[in-house]
Amino acid sequence: MTPGRRFWGSAAGVAAFVLAVIAAAGMVVWLDLEPPERVQLRELLTAPRIGLLVLFFIALVGGIFGIVRRWFRRSVEPVRRLAEAVQLIAASNPEHRIALEGSEETRQVGAAVNALAQRRLELQRQVEQTVQAAKASVEAERNRLAALMAELQQSVLVCNREGRILLYNAAARALLARETEPGADGALVGLGRSVFGVIDRGLIQHALDSIEQQLERGAEAGAQFVTTTAAGGLLRVQAAPVLMPEPPEAAERKAPRAIAGFVLLLSDVTETVERDSKRVALMQALDESTRGAAANIRAAIENLIDYPDMGLPQRERFTGVIRDEAVRLSERLNAISRELSAQLQSQWPLEDMRGEDLIALACSRIDKRLALLTKLEEVDPQVWVKVDSFSVAQGLTYLAARLKEEFRIREVRFRLTRGERHGQLDMLWRGAPLSLETVFAWENDPFQMGGEASPLTWKQVVARHAGESWYRRDLPAQAAYFRLLLPLAAEARGVRAAGTGSRPEFYDFDLFELSAGNTALDERRLSELSFTVFDTETTGLDPSRGDEIIAIGAARIVNARLLSEETFEQLIDPRRPLSQASIAVHGITPERLVGQPTIEAVLPRLRRFVEDTVLVGHNAAFDMRFLQLKEAQTGVVFDQPVLDTLLLSALIHPNQESHSLEAIAQRLGVEIVDRHTALGDALVTAEVFLRMIPLLTAAGIETLGQARAAARRTFYARVSY
Amino acid sequence: MAKKVLIADDEPNIVLSLEFLMEQFGFEVRVAGNGQEALELVESFAPDLVLLDVMMPVKNGYEVCQHIKGAPSLHHIKVILLSAKGRDVEVAKGIEMGADAYVTKPFSTRDLAAKVRDMLGE
Numbered sequence: 001m002t003p004g005r006r007f008w009g010s011a012a013g014v015a016a017f018v019l020a021v022i023a024a025a026g027m028v029v030w031l032d033l034e035p036p037e038r039v040q041l042r043e044l045l046t047a048p049r050i051g052l053l054v055l056f057f058i059a060l061v062g063g064i065f066g067i068v069r070r071w072f073r074r075s076v077e078p079v080r081r082l083a084e085a086v087q088l089i090a091a092s093n094p095e096h097r098i099a100l101e102g103s104e105e106t107r108q109v110g111a112a113v114n115a116l117a118q119r120r121l122e123l124q125r126q127v128e129q130t131v132q133a134a135k136a137s138v139e140a141e142r143n144r145l146a147a148l149m150a151e152l153q154q155s156v157l158v159c160n161r162e163g164r165i166l167l168y169n170a171a172a173r174a175l176l177a178r179e180t181e182p183g184a185d186g187a188l189v190g191l192g193r194s195v196f197g198v199i200d201r202g203l204i205q206h207a208l209d210s211i212e213q214q215l216e217r218g219a220e221a222g223a224q225f226v227t228t229t230a231a232g233g234l235l236r237v238q239a240a241p242v243l244m245p246e247p248p249e250a251a252e253r254k255a256p257r258a259i260a261g262f263v264l265l266l267s268d269v270t271e272t273v274e275r276d277s278k279r280v281a282l283m284q285a286l287d288e289s290t291r292g293a294a295a296n297i298r299a300a301i302e303n304l305i306d307y308p309d310m311g312l313p314q315r316e317r318f319t320g321v322i323r324d325e326a327v328r329l330s331e332r333l334n335a336i337s338r339e340l341s342a343q344l345q346s347q348w349p350l351e352d353m354r355g356e357d358l359i360a361l362a363c364s365r366i367d368k369r370l371a372l373l374t375k376l377e378e379v380d381p382q383v384w385v386k387v388d389s390f391s392v393a394q395g396l397t398y399l400a401a402r403l404k405e406e407f408r409i410r411e412v413r414f415r416l417t418r419g420e421r422h423g424q425l426d427m428l429w430r431g432a433p434l435s436l437e438t439v440f441a442w443e444n445d446p447f448q449m450g451g452e453a454s455p456l457t458w459k460q461v462v463a464r465h466a467g468e469s470w471y472r473r474d475l476p477a478q479a480a481y482f483r484l485l486l487p488l489a490a491e492a493r494g495v496r497a498a499g500t501g502s503r504p505e506f507y508d509f510d511l512f513e514l515s516a517g518n519t520a521l522d523e524r525r526l527s528e529l530s531f532t533v534f535d536t537e538t539t540g541l542d543p544s545r546g547d548e549i550i551a552i553g554a555a556r557i558v559n560a561r562l563l564s565e566e567t568f569e570q571l572i573d574p575r576r577p578l579s580q581a582s583i584a585v586h587g588i589t590p591e592r593l594v595g596q597p598t599i600e601a602v603l604p605r606l607r608r609f610v611e612d613t614v615l616v617g618h619n620a621a622f623d624m625r626f627l628q629l630k631e632a633q634t635g636v637v638f639d640q641p642v643l644d645t646l647l648l649s650a651l652i653h654p655n656q657e658s659h660s661l662e663a664i665a666q667r668l669g670v671e672i673v674d675r676h677t678a679l680g681d682a683l684v685t686a687e688v689f690l691r692m693i694p695l696l697t698a699a700g701i702e703t704l705g706q707a708r709a710a711a712r713r714t715f716y717a718r719v720s721y
Numbered sequence: 722m723a724k725k726v727l728i729a730d731d732e733p734n735i736v737l738s739l740e741f742l743m744e745q746f747g748f749e750v751r752v753a754g755n756g757q758e759a760l761e762l763v764e765s766f767a768p769d770l771v772l773l774d775v776m777m778p779v780k781n782g783y784e785v786c787q788h789i790k791g792a793p794s795l796h797h798i799k800v801i802l803l804s805a806k807g808r809d810v811e812v813a814k815g816i817e818m819g820a821d822a823y824v825t826k827p828f829s830t831r832d833l834a835a836k837v838r839d840m841l842g843e
Binding site for chain 1 (some may be wrong): 738739807828
């Protein structure tokens with residue numbers, strides 16, 4: 001029963017009771033009277049005294065209502081608020097304290113509860129400290145894993161059996177963002193999201209099937225496939241199983257262990273495959289053009305030999321054919337070998353490096369090991385090379401060492417320029433010329449300097465790079481140099497974003513336990529669902545009169561954890577002016593919206609971001625109305641279940657006066673930052689929602705279905721936009 | 722009556738040799754520079770044998786061969802495919818198209834002449 005109805009019920013009850021007692025007393029007196037006395041009494045009570053009597057009764061009832069109201073105010077309502085506050089302390093915000101109000105006894109109870117809460121808080125902190133200490137080492141292990149994953153150049157995804165991502169690293173996120181949704185920021189890769197959104201389900205399922213077969217045979221399990229991406233690239237995917245922990249009795253039966261999930265290693269093989277197919281095409285072109293020319297030459301020559309009596313004109317025609325074909329053949333061979341030399345790269349793994357950095361590395365090595373002066377001449381900072389930097393630095397140091405030992409050179413200089421197809425790295429010095437024999441020996445002797453020996457030779461270093469090297473004298477400059485040609489590299493693609501300092505939420509191993517898909521959404525527990533908490537900023541309050549969304553912010557909650565790494569934030573050009581009143585609320589000025597995408601471009605991206613989650617908003621009906629009015633225009637439908645923190649708050653705390661986001665945040669102990677930006681509000685709402693989950697559980701609301709049904713019954717649910 | 726040979730190839734340098742060679746054996750020779758021309762000459766010239774290059778403009782040798790071997794009025798005409806494509810899959814395709822022989826370039830003119838004479842029963 002609502003508080004209002006309880007009050008009226010109680011007051012009416014007390015009034016009815018008092019009136020009944022008076023009526024009963026009257027009845028007893030009436031029955032005891034003699035007939036003449038009854039006549040007298042009737043005369044006494046009839047008009048005009050009846051008015052007085054009615055007034056007396058009204059005053060009596062009014063008095064009763066007054067007393068009951070005072071009693072409610074002083075005793076019942078404070079106790080009710082006390083009960084809510086106790087629940088709040090018990091379930092969600094242990095730092096909340098009861099306001100002392102109402103009767104003396106209620107105040108005493110309130111004070112006692114506050115003392116108890118304080119004691120509990122202290123105990124809880126002690127327990128937490130102990131738990132924290134115990135967890136620290138586990139956490140350290142996990143963090144090491146996360147750090148390792150984050151730094152790994154190889155792209156890694158770990159998924160549970162249902163394909164939900166429970167670990168990814170930055171490399172995987174960047175690779176898949178680039179390959180599956182050009183222009184986006186990796187929103188499709190996230191904890192709890194389905195991997196099938198980015199890699200074809202059929203291919204992964206096929207890989208898993210073959211892994212299962214291998215496991216049944218007792219073999220080492222693994223599978224790989226190549227898939228094309230939306231951006232037209234090629235991904236090689238290697239899959240390996242993550243097996244369930246082995247139960248002790250299974251070991252005896254030697255049964256294959258069940259698959260708990262799988263690890264995917266991704267690599268972008270677009271370039272490799274392109275290079276390989278180019279190479280194959282070149283070889284084929286070489287084969288066919290050579291065959292054609294050889295056929296023409298051979299047929300002409302054989303005719304000349306077999307029919308020596310042919311006339312001169314005929315003979316000249318055949319020799320003409322032979323000359324033409326030979327010339328054409330050599331031209332084709334030249335063209336093809338030019339192409340091939342670009343293709344012929346060494347099998348040695350080379351890294352892309354700025355030439356300047358390579359020279360700096362060599363200089364520091366030469367300086368440290370040989371105490372030889374190094375200087376830079378012209379060095380082009382734009383030149384990137386593919387290089388095994390260690391062996392090149394080692395080789396240059398070796399050459400410098402021999403120059404120093406055998407020719408008393410005191411200084412070497414470096415120069416780097418861009419050739420047509422190669423980077424030209426020169427090491428120059430002033431001094432006597434080298435004989436060809438010396439150069440030959442230096443190139444072929446294993447590196448040996450200052451007690452350090454390596455089986456590698458300069459010639460091998462050059463071969464590793466499919467490059468070339470030579471010695472020249474630069475007479476005008478009175479200098480000599482070794483020139484090394486290194487393959488050019490494209491300038492490095494956008495380097496990975498640096499870490500944010502705090503631990504990124506790249507993994508959640510509890511997702512292994514999650515068995516999504518088996519139960520209908522409404523029957524799943526709130527604590528294990530994935531949510532997208534969102535908020536919008538708008539030009540005004542009335543979408544049906546043309547008000548538009550100008551900003552959307554959203555954050556994800558997976559397994560009762562707010563993922564601060566996986567957010568959505570977008571300003572939107574509303575194609576209409578902003579009112580001063582709305583600017584005062586959200587602080588977004590019209591200039592900031594110039595050049596932003598329109599709602600038609602943003603909603604499909606938002607739809608993908610919220611895929612497979614339950615939507616949560618504060619006063620969500622307002623935001624949903626804006627989204628629904630765009631359905632016809634954009635074709636994007638948001639048909640997910642929606643939870644509203646405003647309704648949930650009214651459900652948990654029906655006696656609190658305010659359910660504004662600020663008030664709820666304060667009640668639940670959530671710190672407010674960045675209020676009135678879409679993402680800032682979404683994050684506050686998310687924190688608030690997370691703290692509501694235990695309170696809802698305490699109130700017997702555990703599943704999504706229960707939460708939706710209960711919210712619908714609250715008063716605020718009846719307000720519509 | 723002299724047997725008739727059609728040479729279909731877009732490379733004048735090989736045509737020169739093949740035409741000379743075939744004439745040495747007393748065959749009546751015509752030359753087509755592409756596949757379409759070859760099909761027209763098959764009808765009008767009615768050759769006993771076609772030396773057919775695979776890579777030709779307009780219509781390639783495979784198509785021409787398929788047409789000849791698919792038509793009841795033409796399929797008695799012997800077809801030798803000449804090609805710079807020497808992979809076994811390409812040879813298999815040529816034979817599948819109905820060619821009587823598949824010769825990869827470069828070839829010996831004596832072997833080719835022997836093969837032609839053999840097919841024409843000379």
